[in-house]
Amino acid sequence: MSIDLPEAEAFLYREARLADTHDYDSWEELWTDDAIYWVPAGGDSATDPANNVSVLFDNRSRIGTRVRQLKSGKRHSQNPKSSVCRLISNVELLGDHEGDTVIGATALVVESRDDRTTMWAGRYEYRLRRVDSDVRMSYKKVTLVDREHPLNTLSILL
Numbered sequence: 001m002s003i004d005l006p007e008a009e010a011f012l013y014r015e016a017r018l019a020d021t022h023d024y025d026s027w028e029e030l031w032t033d034d035a036i037y038w039v040p041a042g043g044d045s046a047t048d049p050a051n052n053v054s055v056l057f058d059n060r061s062r063i064g065t066r067v068r069q070l071k072s073g074k075r076h077s078q079n080p081k082s083s084v085c086r087l088i089s090n091v092e093l094l095g096d097h098e099g100d101t102v103i104g105a106t107a108l109v110v111e112s113r114d115d116r117t118t119m120w121a122g123r124y125e126y127r128l129r130r131v132d133s134d135v136r137m138s139y140k141k142v143t144l145v146d147r148e149h150p151l152n153t154l155s156i157l158l
Helices: 005-020 024-028 060-072
Strands: 031-040 054-059 083-097 100-113 116-131 134-144
Touching: 005 024, 005 083, 005 100, 005 116, 005 134, 024 060, 031 060, 054 060, 083 116, 100 134
Parallel strands: 031 134
Antiparallel strands: 031 054, 083 100, 100 116, 116 134
């Protein structure tokens, strides 16, 4: 059974809230076992994380490692934790990919820490899958607007 737009929007808003509130365990539970979380670097031609330079390219195991690091309190870049707020908009159904529902959205993530505020703007692509009665992410690609320029240290969940 495919995922309709209202259900996809609810999922994206929940995922954003969990990341913003540093509820890392609940955020991690949103992923499927074969998940890919990818933030490509460089131009618009990035279609394959195995063949393109990436800011971040995590498989399911690496997602778990990232969450454990964030929860440890030993990640200097997140001690104290950033205040984060994201806006998700322009959510649309883009089709299917190997049984998953492909969703597109735009996002603006505002991170505040110490004496600076950083804005991360970009386009999200999700692949959502129904697992039992729950919706899960099998894929999340974050294409940053300013990916061709030097980036600040990325130490939050996009």
